[in-house]
Amino acid sequence: MASDEVRRHGHLKSRDKMPRSRWRSLRAALCVAVCVSAAVASSLDESFLQSRDSRPPSAFTPSFRPIRRSLTRPRASVATAEPEAAVAAEQSDLPSVAKRQRVLSGIQPTGALHLGNYVGAIRQWVKNQDKYDSFFCAVDLHAITLPHTPSKLRQETLQATALYVACGIDPDRSSVFVQSHVPAHTELTWLLNCITPVGWLERMIQFKEKSRKLSAENIGVGLFGYPVLMASDILLYKAEVVPVGEDQVQHIELTRDVARRFNDLFCKRQRRKDVFVEPETLLVKEGARVMSLLDGTAKMSKSDPNEGSRINLLDTPETIQKKIKKCKTDPVQGLEYGNPDRPECTNLLTMLSAISDQPVDAILQQYGDLGWGAFKPVLTDALVEHLGPIQQRYRNLVSDPSYLQSILRQGAEKANAVASQTLSEAKDAMGYLSLDDVSSLRLESAEEGSGEREKGDISLLEIRVGRILEVERHPDADSLYVEKVDLGEGEPRTIVSGLVPYLSQEELQGRNVIVLCNLKPRAMRGIKSEGMLLCSSSPDGTRVAPLSPPEGAALGELVTFDGWASEPVAPGNKAGKAFDRVAEDLSVGEQGVATFRSVPFQTSADMWMGCG
Structure with missing residues (x-):
């Protein structure tokens, strides 16, 4: 009797008298699914954690597995780089432990980093870098799932990492690196592609949304399979808790399913310690969320073709003034916060509150009676004053390429040390031959028979x-x-x-x-x-x-x-x-x-x- 694919806790599977022809067709379907999913790479919007919406489909073949599992989990966590979620991560009460938890977060480098990225993610990284063992990366592997210009990608990746440091990330306290400088991300993605069913990826909402914007010839396998790369990003660093917003739960659930499937297939059957931790989803409270300057109901985004929709971190004072002057407002006199009929008013107040570190109530008390003509210059001055020091530090960094290079090299070395260890454990569990194995393994000669003993x-x-x-x-x-x-x-x-x-x-x-x-x-x-x-x-x-x-x-x-x-x-x-x-x-x-x-x-x- 054929043994079945390992599933959740260890058990026997019965064919239940399935007709032989039906059994063969199911096995063939599985082979096709694995081959297709094995070819999948990955992608990302402006941050890199999102979610799945259903449990894994069943396996096709029968086997015997014990209900016994390793539950040792390292203390670690991953912070999302999605702007609105990352702000909330600061406000949520993550578990505190004696040993610092690990935080891995990143932003896709395509397009200029803007105020939404800063308020929603980067500034929270800066505030929490003493609390966590922090790894921050430019997720350039995700950037190529959509059409891109190579020279521009290279430039924007360097710019993004320089801005991380300019915004306050301390290379002595945190690791700053480029995702593609850690080969384990892509290698683990291939391993996980080979066990991730196509059906799981077909249900991913972001693929459906992104693919609608492209012609069929421009939709690559990488766009279809980018959630597997996201899962690799998380699992490589053995994150235990992932603070996310509700819109990102699907990708964390997919990551959990992939981790569980791997552990079931390659760890529990061998009664060995699980390689991957199934990260828990920590739904975070809504934080400061910077919206588009042209639509108070849409988030500020790098993908918006209209430059006037966002404040980029490197915008000049003149550009900032021009964008704020032209941003969408309403004809109502006076300011108020939280009125669903005045989303643009709420957005501009949120923006001023975020960069001035003043509560909205205090801002309303001071400026609540102003019209837009008087309030917009106040917001402009605050933005210029806040971004000025960041821009100066950025100029200093890019004028010293050797220092920036040393930061990225040091960050990549630290990230590689963690990621390569996890990858090694995964490959060992899957049965890959290492050089160390060569001296300890013994192949039977023909005279020794088929290995029955x-x-x-x-x-x-x-x-x-x-x-x-x-x-x-x-x-x-x-x-x-x-x-x-x-x-x-x-x-x-x-x-x-x-x-x-x-x-x-x-x-x-x-x-x-x-x-x-x-x-x-x-x-x-x-x-x-x-x-x-x-x-x-x-x-x-x-x-x-x-x-x-x-x-x-x-x-x-x-x-x-x-x-x-x-x-x-x-x-x-x-x-x-x-x-x-x-x-x-x-x-x-x-x-x-x-x-x-x-x-x-x-x-x-x-x-x-x-x-x-």
Whole structure:
């Protein structure tokens, strides 16, 4: 029986008597999907975190996986570079830990950085760089998913990184780098492309919006697959929390799905520590949001073809004066904030509040009775005064290319150190051959046969009948249950399993199960798990349940296999390695019977049935 693709927590999958022709067509469809998604690159609008809208589709092939997972997570977080979200990130209460969390954020370098980028993102980076282990990059890989001019991209990338520093990012406290200077971003993207279903990407809202603006011949595979590059950006740095606005939840959910799928496929089956952390979405409060000068209901954007819609950070005083003078207002006398009928008034007040660090109420108290003719010069002067020092620091930086080069080199070195380690872990989990492996691996000669002796020995495993007496939610993990399981030993064992998405506590309470008993006890989010439930799943992955023993099987009874003498090893790592070797040979047959190499699971009562 073919083994199935690893999914969420470890289980058997049954074909459920699927016709052979249908099975072949599904396998072919999977191959096409993987090949298409493997070719995908990536892209970004003005910031680089957004979201997914549904759970991953099921796998197509059957296998056996344990409900056991590594839940060790590094403390890290990612701050979005989307202007409106990043402001809110400052206002939200992120978890504080003794070790600084990691923040990775970036802005696409195409087009000039403007006031919206500054107020919504860069200034928040500056304020929080002492609080977090900060990595800030110009996400130039995302920039090429749309038509671009090479010489202009090069110039704008350098300008963006120089402006980061000019705005207050300290290279001694934060790492400033160019995304393409860290090769791990693109290499990990390829690896993740190969496991990301095309259907997940077809549901991404931003692709639909961007592709409408282009002719078919100008829509590249990179535009279709840029969410995978975004996922790589996040996962490379092992971010645990991602503060975002509601419009960005879809991309974070996709990132979680990709991380989970990878860990399921390449970590849980091998009983190794997860490579990727599934980042949590932290919805942030609405912060200062700078809107277009020509439309108070649309955000200030680099992609707007009208230069008059935005204040660029490098605009001259004369240009700023001209843009503010021509910006859209209304005929109403006096100023007010938050009136939906006066979005432009709200926007200009927000702008002045942001750059002057004064609350809007204080500004209204001082200028509330002014007409536009008197208020616009006040706003112009404030903008010129605030941006002047930034522009001077920028001029100083670009006049010293060697210093700017050293900043980017130092930032790339730090980013590479983190990213290359994660990439190495991912490649190792996927089975890539490293140079270090060459000296330790041994290839069999023809005389040594086909490697039958390397196959697993099911007799080394202690698999017993048990009954779940109590079920509680894990206090520190939403997807985990903590079960008390009676194995006829006097005292029940504590077992942690990931069945929350599939079964209620009531459905598990009192249920007869089978347990792999001689694995080494392992702490899972602070609670020691003393065994592992063996489960089966439906072909579409929507149902997962513990294997059900036949009626009459006694609690604590040892499960046997014809032709295999039961000789369980003592609890420990040896049992874990033994399970790794037999896992691919465990399956559920077409009649629903769990088997090892076609030999049924057996108790004194009867054969072991698969789905309970």
